[in-house]
Amino acid sequence: QHVTAVGPLPLPKATRYAMQIISAKFTPGMYSRAHTHSGVEAFYVHAGEQCLQTPTSATLLRKGETLFLPAGTPMRAVATGTGIRYGFAIIIHDASQPPTMQMDDATAPKLAPCSEARAQ
Numbered sequence: 001q002h003v004t005a006v007g008p009l010p011l012p013k014a015t016r017y018a019m020q021i022i023s024a025k026f027t028p029g030m031y032s033r034a035h036t037h038s039g040v041e042a043f044y045v046h047a048g049e050q051c052l053q054t055p056t057s058a059t060l061l062r063k064g065e066t067l068f069l070p071a072g073t074p075m076r077a078v079a080t081g082t083g084i085r086y087g088f089a090i091i092i093h094d095a096s097q098p099p100t101m102q103m104d105d106a107t108a109p110k111l112a113p114c115s116e117a118r119a120q
Contacts, residue, residue: 039093
């Protein structure tokens with residue numbers, strides 16, 4: 001059943017694309033490591049709440065909300081609120097590149113705090 005639309009997405013220039021779909025369950029306070037993607041990443045929150053941190057902003061996403069980040073954007077997902085966050089992401093990237101590059105927390109760029117998150 002179709003529930004939302006995200007886009008149009010700014011695809012990276014490539015001769016061939018690949019897509020990775022990630023489904024994740026985060027308990028409150030759980031977070032991903034800082035990372036980037038070689039392509040655009042689109043998010044959908046199925047239940048709960050998450051903060052998406054980048055160097056320039058923090059965005060709060062709740063059930064049914066979407067957001068996309070362009071390729072190369074440093075980011076971290078943080079489960080906020082009191083319930084479990086269920087969500088998924090789709091990464092569309094140049095097939096010759098890995099979809100995700102993890103960053104060492106000690107050398108990752110400073111990310112905007114979730115305490116300053118703005119609602120979607």
